[in-house]
């Protein structure tokens with residue numbers, strides 16, 4: 001399973017400018033059963049963008065969706081099998097570098 005996402009409207013916007021972005025989305029706070037935001041406050045937890053955009057779109061009567069489930073799955077993987085998680089992340093990054101070079105996209109880091 002790949003860890004990095006590219007199917008995000010902001011990413012697609014960047015692509016039109018020659019920038020390719022890959023994002024690792026994890027589940028914030030303790031949604032996965034593991035705490036990913038050690039210093040979170042009640043205020044930031046309340047205002048968190050985790051449910052912004054498609055991540056917050058649920059079918060009627062449901063309180064989760066495939067996006068939330070994927071974030072939770074990745075977060076559990078991070079905490080439960082760190083070695084395998086990091087190995088997959090390295091592979092994803094190598095693949096992203098290769099693809100960016102092939103497509104002549106800007107390869108930048110923030």
Ligand code: SF4
Nearest residue numbers: 028037040044045048
């Ligand atoms: S806003 Fe708060 S809860 Fe959301 S990701 Fe940031 S630290 Fe975590």
